[in-house]
Amino acid sequence: MRATMRRFVSVLAVLVLGAAGFLAVAPTAAADVTYVPETWNGKVIYLSEACHDRGDTVCHTNTGCDGFSENANAFQVAVSTATQDDPDQLNLLERGYKVVRGNGLTRRNIANSNRLGADLHLPIHSNAISKSCETGFSPERYGTHVMYVSPAGERCAEIMTERVGAGSPGTNDARHYRSDLGELNQTNAPACYLEQEFHVWDKGVAWMRNHGAWTWRIAQSVDVYMGYP
Numbered sequence: 001m002r003a004t005m006r007r008f009v010s011v012l013a014v015l016v017l018g019a020a021g022f023l024a025v026a027p028t029a030a031a032d033v034t035y036v037p038e039t040w041n042g043k044v045i046y047l048s049e050a051c052h053d054r055g056d057t058v059c060h061t062n063t064g065c066d067g068f069s070e071n072a073n074a075f076q077v078a079v080s081t082a083t084q085d086d087p088d089q090l091n092l093l094e095r096g097y098k099v100v101r102g103n104g105l106t107r108r109n110i111a112n113s114n115r116l117g118a119d120l121h122l123p124i125h126s127n128a129i130s131k132s133c134e135t136g137f138s139p140e141r142y143g144t145h146v147m148y149v150s151p152a153g154e155r156c157a158e159i160m161t162e163r164v165g166a167g168s169p170g171t172n173d174a175r176h177y178r179s180d181l182g183e184l185n186q187t188n189a190p191a192c193y194l195e196q197e198f199h200v201w202d203k204g205v206a207w208m209r210n211h212g213a214w215t216w217r218i219a220q221s222v223d224v225y226m227g228y229p
Helices: 070-083 106-116 151-165 202-209 216-226
Strands: 013-016 023-026 032-035 044-049 098-102 120-127 145-148 174-177 193-198
Touching: 044 070, 044 106, 070 098, 070 120, 070 202, 070 216, 098 106, 106 120, 120 216, 145 151, 151 174, 151 193, 151 216, 193 202
Parallel strands: 044 098, 044 120, 120 193, 145 174
Antiparallel strands: 013 023, 023 032, 032 098, 145 193
């Protein structure tokens, strides 16, 4: 059954992404990669990878413990959330969602999400409270944080904080209202902005890098929020 579910429909140019055994469809917008399930539930999830363009045309990154890159991690988490092969848990494709992975400038991801008519916009980031790697601190300093601006986004943030936060090593899991972020207030779709963990904490970095063990929690959160369409 799982082998059947992992066959996807090619709409435009098809890109084979390594040993994971899945196909990604390259749409007209060059920054996006679209993954199409065999049986679509009619919903589109836009996974927006971290890109700190700072008003220019370059995706700068934030760094953490042991050379951790926030942008590179966001890519890995987005791919894993869409396609991770786990015998016990379902990814977004297996749950029937069309997934669009935005890996361009933040403003381009916002525009593409709006153009595509996404049903949920999900920025993927990691957090920081200092500029250096911290070790030996209490887990109460860290955790999963999810930001929102709309009532629907708040519901998504509540679910994701609970379910993703249950796996992260920090215990200070929380959701926050923010009205100053474009990926919350400029998207047509409800948005919840995921800060997976703190990349300035050695345990947080180790957990985020082991994305195959926990990104099913993001997929599950989306499915709960969407009502299992």
